[in-house]
Amino acid sequence: MNDSLPALFAEVCARQPYRIAVVCGEERLTYAELDAAARGLAAELLRRGVRRGELVGLRVSRSAEVPVAVLGIMLAGAAYVPLDPQYPAERLRLMVDECGIRYTVGGDVPVWGHDPAPADELPALTPGDLAYVIYTSGSTGRPKGCMLTHANVLSLLEGALPLFDVGADDRWTLFHSINFDFSVWELWGALATGATLVIVDAETSVDPVEFLELLIREGVSVLNQVPPVFRVLVETHADAGRPPLPLRYVIFGGDAVDLDVTAAFLDALPEDGRPVVVNMYGITETTVHVTFKELDQAALRGPDRSPIGRPLPHLDVVLRDECGVAVPDGGAGEMWVSGGGVGVGYLGRDDLTAERFVVADGVRWYRSGDLARRTGDGELQYLGRADRQVKLRGLRVELGEIETVLRGCTGVRDAVVRLVDDRALGDLLVAYVVAGDGYDAKLVRDECGMVLPASMVPARYETLPAIPLSTTGKVDRAALPYP
Incomplete structure (x- = not known):
């Protein structure tokens, strides 16, 4: 090299x-x-x-x-x-x-x-x-x-x-x-x-x-x-x-x-x-x-809605629970990454570096904050950010799962979901939708209810001309308007 x-x-x-x-x-x-x-x-x-x-x-x-x-x-x-x-x-x-x-x-x-x-x-x-x-x-x-x-x-x-x-x-x-x-x-x-x-x-x-x-x-x-x-x-x-x-x-x-x-x-x-x-x-x-x-045809149409495959040859990924203990295959855990790609740390942030770049079993790991599950064939299924799992009325809700369902609904071209605090009604899930032909908020709500438990069906639906993106092309959730 x-x-x-x-x-x-x-x-x-x-x-x-x-x-x-x-x-x-x-x-x-x-x-x-x-x-x-x-x-x-x-x-x-x-x-x-x-x-x-x-x-x-x-x-x-x-x-x-x-x-x-x-x-x-x-x-x-x-x-x-x-x-x-x-x-x-x-x-x-x-x-x-x-x-x-x-x-x-x-x-x-x-x-x-x-x-x-x-x-x-x-x-x-x-x-x-x-x-x-x-x-x-x-x-x-x-x-x-x-x-x-x-x-x-x-x-x-x-x-x-x-x-x-x-x-x-x-x-x-x-x-x-x-x-x-x-x-x-x-x-x-x-x-x-x-x-x-x-x-x-x-x-x-x-x-x-x-x-x-x-x-x-x-x-x-x-x-x-x-x-x-x-x-x-x-x-x-x-x-x-x-x-x-x-x-x-x-x-x-x-x-x-x-x-x-x-x-x-x-x-x-x-x-x-x-x-x-x-x-x-x-x-x-x-x-x-x-x-x-x-992503071959089997992956595109398979049951895993977020397949990310296997670690690159120069890296290793272990899934661990909140205590840092490796979870068994099939269990959800945080991705810890080791290998040649793991960086030096954060500039001038020794405390944060020590928190996220950790040594376990003599190996230096980066704690990603991302959740995954290892499937039966040894591949990884991405489950979203640990910090995107919001708590709604005592239940843990994965916003990414709701967004995937919304994008498959009639007339929905794109969608993101956030949890907002309504002064009168408390915490609510709000869907921000880019509408296409045939969009009807009531129909979309009904279609979501056929797939998701009631606790995960958005309560409000706001239409936007486009989902706001950051300079990196990712969804800019901070730019979503309050409903």
Whole structure:
């Protein structure tokens, strides 16, 4: 295994310097041009006094600047910290202060226009050097910075990429924001295999018609998606008459997969034009992905409504109860993850790191907070977040289960559920629904009652034009209006 991500890139670049590495609109960068631009940025950062291991802010648009900036910061021996301009000013200030950021690429440090640094002037990196710090939401309202190393990402690539038949002839989208660690897999999955990275600009990422046209025009063969965004793409594809697609793989992550939506999408394509669909449950703290499950016809139509498969080769998953004791097969438990993907911990949060990154039986584990069950064939069934199990009138209710039922009801295109406190009536389950043809709230309530116990049937139904999504493409539950 290489010592660092830049070393891996250099190996690929030496093998194919003139192949196209990056596409963004009309812009094209070969591997050699990407290398030169990144080494130029690294030279500028070193000239300004950036030290090995320093955290450098990253604030660039969805453009060819992304791979140049990421690689350039790493070549300088530093680690990048995405700074999303859409974040509130107070959140950004906290991140900058906590990370001790002195320079921001795309801010005070321009990406382009620097002379490349000679290779012997660049610092030598080790597997244990930090590659990036990505902030995720904290349950206390304070975001936490997850620290991941070059070794963590390299172990992901070494463990996961051989499970796919991908190579230099593939074309991957970089669809997700650099503030979301799904982008790490997209970017390095492409560059590690010598493929072409097709960058989806900001306008196209929120316009499903333009995005569908880009997939066809650019011949995208590897598409990574979070399920809420994929649902919209499937509707757009259907509205466009279901044109042939160049996709070879669709890889899900970031949220529970919609088996019915996926099955309908594949059924509408000719048999020889159907991509392989893979579900990859993952966690930022354990480097993007944890499990692998190919969603074949049996899985798409089977009794398990949230199959996530088996751990990736470089990881292990054990299900434990609240006391940390392993549960028997068939029992529900929290997923504890160990192996090469488990990150360093949380920046400046020793207390939280000690709580979530624990040692048991001589092994370092990350406690995910996610619940799963191991089925008879040894695969994992995702049961949702432990903290999404709400208590309603003394009963534990899994909101994800209700949402799955709602999405199968007449006239419901999409739905999410939350527990709200009504001053007059107490706690109530509220369904937020994106309505389609034939939607009727009373009918939906009746259909839910045929599947769910009375305690789990939403009491109120609110229609929305679309489910609000965060910058990472996940459902933004905080943005749901009070009914």
